[in-house]
Amino acid sequence: MLQNIRDNSQGIVAKIIVGLIVVTFALFGVESLVSLTSGSNAPATVNGVDISERDVLQGADLQRRQLLAQMGENADPTLLDDNLIRKATLDNLIQQEILVQSATNQDMAISDQVLDQMIVNTQDFKVDGVFNPDRYQAVLRNAGLTPMMYKNLLRKESLIGYERSGYMGSAFVLNSEADKIITLDRQTRDLAYLKVGLQDYMKDVSLTQDDLTVYYDAHQQDFMTDEQVAIQYLLINKADLLKEVKVDDAELQGQFEQLKAAFKSEEQRTVSHIMIEVSDSVDDAAALAKAQDLEKKLAAGEDFAELAKTESDDPGSASDGGNLGVYQKGMLDGPFEQAVYSLKAGEVSEPVRTAFGYHIIKLTDLSESKAPVFEEVKDQLIAEQLDNKVEQIYVERVGQLTDLAFSSGDLQEPAAELNLKIVEAAPFSRKGGNDDVTSNQRVVRAAFNEELIRDGFNSDPIELDSGRTLVLRVKEHIRPRQLSEEEVRPQITEILTLQKAGEALQASLEGELEKLQQGAERKPVNGAEWQVADAVGRADRKQPAEVMAAAFKLPKPEQGASYSLITLKDGAQAIVAVTALHEPDLSAVSADEKKAMRNILSQRSGQFDYQAVMEARKNAAEIERL
Known part of the structure; x- marks a missing residue:
């Protein structure tokens, strides 16, 4: 279970959330999630807007996962204080709500079409360079989010970013100020x-x-010695159990039959496009005219990929010749998808209008996914079978060790019953020992448990990682003593x-x-x-x-x-x-260098302005906590 939590936290989920809220994170600490629902007993309200219990629980869960991921392989959930995590989550949600309200009060908004494009272009939702709905759903599911909840989070963080950008973009410094900084810098x-x-x-x-x-x-x-303990332990290592299992050829064939039965042949369409964006600076007519001009160039024999590199307004695909990879149904509903499925391999569409502008679409490849071949997947099936069998034995042995250690007065009986070696570790302090077992904080905490020291009990099973579990017993407790003057x-x-x-x-x-x-x-x-x-x-x-x-x-x-x-x-x-x-000669400083310095100083000034305004917003907000 802990390994699953760790895997989910170290992967795409944490990266996405951190990526979306990087600036707010920098201002306020670890940020949390905001859901669409609100509870009846809101832990807090900001200017009359509830922050629901569900918001807090969801944000606290994400923070907990991120902290466990940062702690690494030996992450121990018991080291985390749930009360502190909850308080930090609620504080961050309150500050986030203040930022969102500040942006919306200034009539800032973002359309659903823009949010959809941001989602489609998110690298962590792509497989082989193209948006994958299944990957998208899996990532959100691991984070405990629905698509609507995620979209709402993205909307809020985008609004916060818009207002911040406004302050950053409107700040300025005088030439004289820039000259002073350059003088100091180059002195x-x-x-x-x-x-x-x-x-x-x-x-x-x-x-x-x-x-x-x-x-x-x-x-x-x-000048006191450290308190120390010397322990004995029995270790069950999943890697050691591999020698007890063998591959069953009949079972292997059954696995392959199941794989074949689950296989569905799918048509794979590899698509490229050239997008001409419709924006405030380029109206619909101008975009269409440019798209039609590109259509004529393609008809005249010009290379599609080269035109995409120089003319496409889609930064995500232009550098790759407009390549969108393998197209998945539902990726862009409507005219775009209709055009994709109306083309034959190598054909190019007429300009197609979507919410983003005009697209010229090329079907670069059309193929059918092939059914699995036994020899090609044999190694994978063997690994899966062995892993499943070892996992079953491992779980069974850990259960046996748990029962035997609980009922035994020492480690002799469990060791004999399970054919395990009793390992004796050198004494170590509360700082931990010098090997990966005695340096594990869960082991250290159990070894210094007062009940185990006083009564000589065997410990509960301690999970070192996803494949190793041990039970320990305190062999000797060495209390701290005063070192003599002679010794020191x-x-x-x-x-x-x-x-x-x-x-x-x-x-x-x-x-x-x-x-x-x-x-x-x-x-x-x-x-x-x-x-x-x-x-x-x-x-x-x-x-x-x-x-x-x-x-x-x-x-x-x-x-x-x-x-x-x-x-x-x-x-x-x-x-x-x-x-x-x-002092430097400012006449030798180029206009570009001075401009770059003004830009840097302006951004810093804008950041300070934004932080000051947000602090004022926070002080003026009516915040109620339960």
């Missing part, structure tokens, strides 16, 4: 830095026994040595920094030389990242240099100096 600096490590200062550190004792007494809680003396010595060396290093460099700020000449310190780099830009990767960050925070030097003292990740410290600052 370069002459810098120097002196990096001094701890090593030379560590050798001069002298520690007394009192120093060690004082530190130990003040930090005794840091090397550790304390290292801590204090680093601490005192760091203090000495900082005191030394602070004194050097004070001299430099008073105008002293830069000189080596403890054998460390100053490193110099001129005209360094912000994107420079040759200098240490910490040095670069400090250098571009320093003010423009008025006289001599500006200085800063920083600590590096490895414990070393450095004095950073900026000796000169160079």
Whole structure:
């Protein structure tokens, strides 16, 4: 069951939902689903609009699946807090409803025809490059959605996107603002830095026994062993059961007969098209005239695929010569489908009008699907038979292990009955062990179960993954103990040595920094030389990242240099100096570069505007929660 949940969450469903709501997700966190129905006892209302219990349950289920998918093979549903998931889902649904209402209040709308085209063009609903109704239904079914519910979700997310795009598209920045950003971005600096490590200062550190004792007494809680357990377990591995099953040729033939009986020969029509869109900029007459002109070019012998690449307004197929793949009935009802089924292989239709514009359709191939041949599907049938038989044995053995472990006082009887080996694992803490069994969080949680430790019971079956289940028993419980000062003396010595060396290093460099700020000449310190780099830009990767960050925070030097003292990740410290600052020549920046910068800044400004407006909408909304 858990594997099915994980598979559904890792596949197309999660990608579709995340893809549809990527911007809202970025603004508000993991988004959830909105259904068409509303419950009688709404958990919340937004400006009088109910968010139903069904909405919340459906959204929480999707979030739970996505979290389990992110947790990977060892996903454990018991780690998830259903109350927190429900609260997060309700919060996100409230914010989504606020966004939808904001868009609809500004008379934003989207037609059913546009939604249908978006669905047909969704890559995750396609098989071999063409929309597949069965795939579409399966994906929605796995997500717990009906086509109407999905369409409603798509409509809402599209409306949110329209309003966001309005803010993003209408924001602007002044040329002077763009010039300032370009100036800062392309500014370069002459810098120097002196990096001094701890090593030379560590050798001069002298520690007394009192120093060690004082530190130990003040930090005794840091010197405790971890609580540990040592366990024994019995493991049933589906892969080990494969040797117990054999292929039954008669059964194999029966499988093939069933496959043949279920086979239905279908006519497969491979279709290409050239679409001329009817839009605000191209009216019906102009689109028809262009389509008729293309029809004449095709009649004159011009290549259909080449014309599709240059003339078709369908971005999804134009680059592939207009290829739509194998056409499925019901994909585009009406005139388009009628034209597809009226053509013979190689024929081209007259311009066909649909809700999207005019189409010139070519039937590039016509074939019949072939009945299965035994030799071609034999390996597949063998794999299915073996998998089914192993699954039956696996389920049976897990049931037997469950019963035997419950009734036994140890693992000896279950091991003998099921011919399993008792495995002993090395002691491990609550952080887990070093192998895939003792590092599994379900195993760790069971091993530290107070009842199992106290009473010596066998655990319930623990599913490691879809093919492995175990039962464990705590062999030994090792309680944490206080380590003596003698045991931790090397550790304390290292801590204090680093601490005192760091203090000495900082005191030394602070004194050097004070001299430099008073105008002293830069000189080596403890054998460390100053490193110099001129005209360094912000994107420079040759200098240490910490040095670069400090250098571009320093003010423009008025006289001599500006200085800063920083600590590096490895414990070393450095004095950073900026000796000169160079502004770029804006006349050398092309008009295209300036335009690109204005566009980037405008988008960022629009995003901030949109977030501010949505925050205001949220503050003004009348939100009621049960």
